[in-house]
Amino acid sequence: MPDLAINQIIGYVIICIGVIFDLFGVLGLVRLPDVYNRLQAATKSVTFGSAGILFGVFVYSGFTSMGFKAILCAIFILLTSPVSAHAIAKAAHSAGIKLTDKTVIDLYQEDKELQK
Amino acid sequence: MKTETKSRIVVFFLSLLVWILITMVFSIPSLIAGVIMALITAIFAGEMLIITERKFHLKRVWYTIEYLVKFIWELFKANFNVAYIVIHPLLPIKPGIVKVKTKLKRDSALTMLANSITLTPGTLTVDIDVDNQILYVHWIDVKFTDIEQTTEFIGGRFEKLLEEIFE
Incomplete structure (x- = not known):
């Protein structure tokens, strides 16, 4: 066991948690049925997982250049990932990609048809 | 100035x-x-960055902190929710797109509300109708379809705080 400072151990633990949530996000991408449900898994788990990994890097390296870069990247991921998810979901809906058979309601489609 | x-x-x-x-x-x-x-x-x-003339209030800083704490907690819950759905062998989902009404008008406030909805449990903003102030939200586990109830359930968590911060 190499000598690790306490913040390095905590950093490694946070990085591990982040990787586990990324794994759940990937599982969701494979298992869920349609684009919209997959986006749900992709935005939530992957955002939290990646931001978690970057936060772990910050805890590991402390108040250094590397740590602040990691925090900055985490903030940008948190801000931009939902926006790209809206863009993909809207584009998919406009392109006419159907929701899965399990879908119970689609008010967006109804409103679009009303406007025509 | x-x-x-x-x-x-x-x-x-x-x-x-x-x-x-x-x-x-x-x-x-x-x-x-x-x-x-x-x-x-x-x-x-x-x-x-700054587009309106507004006085700086200490109250707004407090609301921002409250919003951030709430947001991180909801993000945490959302991840356990996704993990549960993904691991469950039967995939317990009941997806659908519902409408959420909002009182917010400013672009920045609407963007933050849409982002918050996307990163909270089971919901993903698909589109915003700015004129009618309606958000179309994809919900992985639809509990009700009535617009009043969905507004209360999905938007209500953040709307008041964002109104205090941005409006």
Whole structure:
């Protein structure tokens, strides 16, 4: 066991948690049925997982250049990932990609048809 | 002082601070490079940060902190929710797109509300109708379809706080 400072151990633990949530996000991408449900898994788990990994890097390296870069990247991921998810979901809906058979309601489609 | 000038000055000092934090080198050439970069940022993108004349309230800072704490807690819950759905052998989902009404008008507030909805359990904003103030939300586990109830359940968590912060 190499000598690790306490913040390095905590950093490694946070990085591990982040990787586990990324794994759940990937599982969701494979298992869920349609684009919209997959986006749900992709935005939530992957955002939290990646931001978690970057936060772990910050805890590991402390108040250094590397740590602040990691925090900055985490903030940008948190801000931009939902926006790209809206863009993909809207584009998919406009392109006419159907929701899965399990879908119970689609008010967006109804409103679009009303406007025509 | 004009709002635009004020905004440029704030952007200049913010970019300089970010430069110093990410380089962590305190030599004169590095700082000069930082000042030049911050100036370029302030000239080209400086007028976008502050767009309204508003007094600075301590109350708004408090609401921002409350919002951030709530947001991180909801993000945490959302991840356990996704993990549960993904691991469950039967995939317990009941997806659908519902409508959520909102009282917010400003673009920044609407963007933050849409982002918050996307990162909270089971919901994903698909589109915003700015004229009618309606958000279309994809919900992985539809509990009710009535617009009043969905507004209360999905939007209600953040709307009041965002109204205090942005409006």
